[in-house]
Amino acid sequence: MSARQYARDLGMGARFAVTGGREGWVRTALTAVGVGMGVALLLLTTALPGVVSARHAVEEARADYTFAVHPLPKGDDTLLLADTGTWWRTKSVRGRLLEPEGPKAPLPPGVDRFPAKGEMLVSPALGELLASGDAQLLRERLPYRITGTIGAKGLLGPRELVYYAGAEGLKPKAGGARTERLRTFGDPQPDTAQADPVLLMMVLVVFVVLLMPVAVFIAAAVRFGGERRDRRLAALRLVGADGRTTRRIAAGEALAGSLIGLVVGAGLFLAGRRIAGSVTVMGESFYPAYLDPSPLLALLVALAVPACAVLVTLLAMRGVVIEPLGVVRTAVPARRRLWWRLLLPLAGLALLYPMFGQGHSGGDFNQYLVIAGVLLFLIGVTALLPWLVERAVARLDPGPLSWHLAVRRLQLSSGTAARTVNGVAVAVAGAIALQMLFAGVQGQYEKNTGKDPSRAQLEIALSDHSRVGPAAAAIARTKGVRASVGLATASLGEKPRDADAALDVIVGDCASLRELAHLPSCRDGDTFALAGPEYGTEFDRASRDAVLRPGHDAYIDPGYADVQGLSVPVAVPEHLRWATARGDSLMPRANGLLVTPAALPKAAEPALSGEVFVRMDQALPDVQEYVRNTAARVDPVADIMAVTPTETSARYTSLRTGMLIGASCVLMLIGASLLVSQLEQLRERRKLLSALVAFGTRRRTLGLSVLWQSALPITLGLLLAAAVGMGLGAVLLRMSAAEVTVVWPDVLALTGVGAGVVLAVTLLTLPPLLRMTRPDGLRTE
Amino acid sequence: MCSVLAMSIGHTLLGLLESGPRHGYDLKRAFDDTFGHDRPLAYGQVYATMSRLLRNGLVEVDGIEAGDGPDRKRYAITDAGITDVERWLASPEKPEDYLRSTLYTKVVLALLTHRDAADVLDTQRSEHLRTMRVLTDRKRRGDLADQLICDHALFHLEADLRWLELTAARLDRLRTEVVA
Amino acid sequence: MTPPDGSLLVARDLRKSYGPTAALDGAAFSVHPGEVVAVMGPSGSGKSTLLHCLAGIVRPDSGSITYAGRELTTLSDSERSALRRGEFGFVFQFGQLVPELTCVENVALPLRLNGTPRKEAERAALTWMERLEVDDLRRKRPGEVSGGQGQRVAVARALVTGPRVVFADEPTGALDSLNGERVMELLTDAARSTDAAVVLVTHEARVAAWSDREIVVRDGRSRDMERSA
Known part of the structure; x- marks a missing residue:
């Protein structure tokens, strides 16, 4: 067989794909759109590393940390900066106060001049938001005049909310919002550390789990309209084409369909890229320019997709003998x-x-083995499912008529049924495994803060201790606030310099101190000792004994070899009263001396940092916004934190977010392919359905039978997916040395989503079913 | 209708003899059973035919039983007779010339006189069907030979009707051609 | 034309259009219990539309259809469905057997639609299959039997509910002469023995010859040959 013959047959198939009449055209279009969606998703995936690195580059370039113990000396090239980032409802707003200390002060990326005091530069999205009138409360919090825009070089995405405001009198390393003196922007310690092996593994698994269903989907899309194609090929056999030729023609058709699909996919991707700039996905936005597929990966997609299309077609035709007078499926x-x-x-x-x-042990995973292993697990689902469906339906007994029809159909073609739900099963199995992995290792990426969010929902660190009283009072008057507790803290040592033991001194009025500990009686001027519940070791006890010697002095803010402290002596009373910590203390880690204001030496005041704890009526809409506004008014450099019982590592969170975005895309895609193949099956049976209606079959019976036909395989598929997913999850957890636990509600939720997709698709097929079963369907005879 | 009027009785009798010698009366009975549903063969015709066949050397007298009457002769087929049957079966029948059938005349006349030719067709179909129903009914009750012979007639009648259907479909064209 | 007394299914002045084309333009019809009526006519003459109207599958634009004293055209879709399930049987050109059901299950299907339990329905189906000489096919799927056998299964399916009218739309259209003959013989014998009426749409005279009477449909109008002759 000459190469020319090959080319001619392939070309003939390609011509059929585009000129095969309306039917051929519809089939090609379906395949092209299906493959196109898959390709678009693949291109998106290949572009993701670029997006991540581009965003990472911006993050590094605008980093404003110093990690230095001592503040830099003031110079004509330094800048004072305070991190006044805030939240607008659920959106994070990156905010900085800038105070250049000389003409050579560094400008942040995307900014060409410093805003003067009372002015600010905003990102376009923030400008829009502030101008919209919807964000009146945010505008109150940022009462600066907008004098310019921040350029794309300084933003992670077009929808990012950022402002830089001019300020005066910032104090580095004071309390409140993080305030630094910088000589330059940019990460002082670029990320050279070895990537966390578990995180790396999770990245790999996420990719495999998301791309596997896309592959399944593309394979399904190539088979759209296969039965019609087979009939056309039979006609070709009749006019003299041999079996091999028909195969090559079919391959040519698939090739053409997938090539058109590539073009459609590229188009979809480009179109998606255009609108990508205006959407926010889980709080993140992206510059279209960042969505740049890496050429090598894109080339791989361009080669692999058509190759897979041809391969799948040839494999699918293996069990089919195309005879001149029709299609014979290898009998049994x-x-x-x-x-x-x-x-x-x-x-x-x-x-x-x-x-x-x-x-x-900080060991590393072999990337290829991880990918191959996870792939094999998931391919196992697609291989096991047809067997499972076949075995299960073979045992089913016919019950009511609709069930009977469905069972018989499944028995006759369990392979088709299994194939249609394969994608959903793989996606769900992967998602369950991932979910388990995430839940299991979550502990490793979550710090327990020991804080009780029911006692206080916001914690405001003030830049200056002297503002504690007025701030607490102002906040207490704010709408929606039930209580505000002002406390100030400093460290406490047993010697003025180079103390061996370090405790806390906490200053507050009696009411405020009672938020931390049970005090039998309290008057201004009293002092209490407090043993923090988490400080129960021998060492802790010795430390307390060393510092809290009744009748002796302890020293507030002791100095160390290289740090000048205030070292203000404070007398420990002769009869030191011990307080017991509350179980739900606002400061669960407080350990040392509780001091009422009158008992504090005036000289120690500058060493204090002040905090206000806020309890509020969370049912009131925007209550947080009111509090943030009050805080910003009394102290523009205040740092406000929402109290959560746990804190999660940011990288871990972004990975989890990525997985959720990907999983929803994949399930939607699969739902679309399911819909197409179900409609196609209905169309094939149109005449039969009309005949059944002629007999007087109730449409409800037909509808239910269609429902059973998808419900049965999907139930089996989801059971298998849950089993394999949990198995894979357990394996992955063992690999990351985390405890193996199954979060049943999550497993149920994910299988529920899978079932929901199938149910939705089935419901969508019902209107066409009803239309097709109208008696007019008989007319074509 | 179902009889075999057009067939050659001589060849048929010869064929019946091939399975073995028979008396003249046996021959008549065998013929009637197989072919002569409507009209039994007259014995005189058997006698006359056998005489002609004897003369031509296609049969011979196998034996004469004692007794009176001409039907005592037993006939057997000769080799020439077998050859003759073979030749007859092997030669095709000349298709009849149907062109001048009455039906055709009626249809054309109806057109020429501006009568509704479709009526002629429908009436004729109805009449054909009446006959065909009788045949179908007989076929249903009869044996294999009945079925074969009735089918033969049915197919011919159906052919007429097909021609009628086709003519009906072409009536418009026919009308313009004939009337013009 | 007034139908004779004792007619089971009578239609008068039926009109039905699909878009601008009139499929039926004043057609009439009647059939007695136990009578086989052939509906003849060229393709596109409206034969099938007439059958669909008579069977209550399609609602005519105007005209009346009376079945056993009930006016069909005013019944709702579900009422007509129930009537088709209970009183009518259907044979189509290409069997239209459900490919995934076995033959006996196909025959039992109309009974099950009426709520007969499965075992009982299949027992009844089997006696009909014996009668149509296809009982040896009971476990086979329609894909595994020949066209003639499949059509006999379809006839058994049409008769299993003991319908009072059997509608047969070109029942032999896809069969060779011998199988066609056999199907017609079995269908008409069975219908006559149960006193069911048969409405037989065909364009073949040899098939129509199994009927008692024919009507001709031409350009949407019907002509009853027996009574107009």
Whole structure:
């Protein structure tokens, strides 16, 4: 067979794809759109590393940390900067106060001049938001005149909310919002550390889990309209094409469809990129320019997709003999065997097993083994599902008529049924595994803050202790605030310099101190000792004994070798009263001396940093905004934190966010393909359905039967997905040396989403079903 | 209608003899059973035919039983007779010339006289169907031979009707051609 | 034209258009219990539309259809469905057997639509299959049987509910002469023995010859040959 012959057959198939009449055209269009959606998603994935690195570059360039123990000396090239980032409802606003100390002070990226005091530069999105009138409360908080815009070089995305405001009198390393003196922007310690092996593994798994269903989807899209295609090929056999030729023609058709799909995919991707700038996904926005597929990966997609299309077509035609007078499916397909199907996940396990426990010791995972192992697990789902469906439906007994019809249909073509839900099953299995992995390692990326969010919902660190009283009072008067508690803290040592033991001194009136500890009686001038519940070791006790010697002095803000402290002596009373910490203390880590204002030496005041704890009526809309506005008014450099019981590592959070975005895209895609193939099946059976209606079959019976036909395989698919997903999740957790636990509500939720997709698709097919079963359907005879 | 009027009785009788010698009366009975549903063969015709066949050397007298009357002769087929049957079966029948059938005349006349030719067709179809129903009914009750012979007639009648259907479909064209 | 007394299904002056084309333009019809009526006519003459109207599958634009004293045209869709389930049987050109059901399940289907339990329905189906000489196919799927056998299964399915009218739309159209004959013989015998009326749409005279009477449809109008002759 000459190459020319090959080319001619392929070309003929390609011509059929685009000129095969309305039917051929519809089929090609379906395939092209399906493949196109898959390709667009693949291109997006190949662009993701670029997006991540571009965003990372901006983050590094605008980093404003110093990590220095001593503030830099003031110079004509230094800048004072305070991190006054805030929140607008659920959106984070990056905010900085800038105070240049000389003409050579560094400008942040995207900014060409410093705003004067009372002025600010805003990102376009923030400008829009402030101008919209919807954000009146935010405007009150940022009462600066807008004099310019921040350029794209200084923003992570077009929807990012950022402002730089001019300020005067900032004090580095004071209390309140982080305030630094900078000589330059940019990360002083660029990220050279080895990536966390567990995070790396999770990234790999997320990619595999999201791309696998896309592959399944593309494979399904290539098979759209296959039955019609087979009939056309039979007609070609009749006029003399041999079996091999028909195969090549089919391959040509698939090739053409997938090539058009590539173009459609590129188009969809470009169109998506255009609108990408105006959407915010889970709080993140992206510059379209960042969405640049890496050329090598894009090339890989461009080659792999058509190759897969041809391969899938040839594989699908393996069980089909195209005879001149029609299509013969190899009569009784061999019963599906279990052993090699089971082998796949077992092989996956074998690949992953050696890496058990490696997440612990900072060890590293072999990327290829991780990818291969996870892939094998998930392919195991697609291989096991047809076997499972076949076995299960073979045992089902016919019950009511709609059920009977569905069961019989599944028995006759369990492969088709399994294929249609394969994508959903793989996606759900992957998502369950990921979910388990995330939940399991969450502990490693979450710090327990020990704080009780029911006692206080906001914690405001003030730049100056002297503002504690007025700030607490102002906030107490704010709408929606139930209580505000002002406290000031400093450190306490047993010696003026180079103290060996360090405790806290906490200053507040009696009412405020009672938020921390049970005080039997209290008057201004009293002092109490407090042993923090978390400080119960021998060492802690010795430290307390060393500092809190009744009748002796302790020293507030002791100095150390290289740090000048105030070292203000404070007398520990002869009869030191011990207070017991409240279980729900506002400062669970407080440990040392509780001092009422009159008992504090005046000289110690500058060493204090002040905090206000706020309890509010959370049912009131925008209550947080009111409090933030009050705080910004009394102290523009205040730092406001929402109290959460846990804090999560930012990288971990962004990975989890990425997974959720990806999983929803994938499930939607799969839903679309499911819809197409179901409509196609209905169209194939149009005449039969009309005949059944002629007999007087109730449409409800037909509708229910269609529902059972998807519900049965999807139930089996989801059961299998849950089992394999949990198995894979357990393996991954063992690899990251985390405890294996199953979060059942999450498993149920994910399978529920999968079931929901199938149910929605089935409901969408009902109107066409009803239309098709109108008696007019018989007329075509 | 179902009889075999057009067939050659001589060849048929010869064919019946091929399975073995028979008396003249046996021959008549065998013929009637197989072919002569409507009109039994007259014995005189058997006698006359056998005489002609004897003369031509296609049959011979196998034996004469004692007794009176001409039907005592037993006939057997000769080799020449077998050859003759073979030749007859092997030669095709000349298709009849249907062009000048009455039906055609009626249709054309109806057109020429501006009568509704479709009526002629429908009436004729109805009449054909009446006959065909009788045949179908007989076929249903009869044996294999009945079925074969009735089918033969049914197919011919159906052919007439097909021609009628086609003519009906072409009536418009026919009208313009004939009337013009 | 007034139909004779004792007619089971009578239609008068039926009109039905699909878009601008009139499929029926004043057609009439009647059939007695136990009578086989052939509906003849060229393709596109409105034969099938007439059958669909008579069977209550399609509602005519105007005209009346009376079945056993009930006016069909005023019944709701679900009432007509119930009537088709209970009183009518159907045979189509290409069997239209449900491919995933076995033959006996296909035959039992109309009974099950009426709520007969499965075992009982299949027992009844089997006696009909015996009668149509296809009982040996009971476990086979329609894809595994020949066209003639499939059509006999379809006839069994049409008769299993003991319908009072059987509608057959070109029931032999896809069969060779021998199988066509056999299907017609079995269908008409069975219908006559149960006193069911048969409405037989065909364009073949040899098939129509199994009827008792024919009507001709031409350009949407019907002509009853027996009574107009």
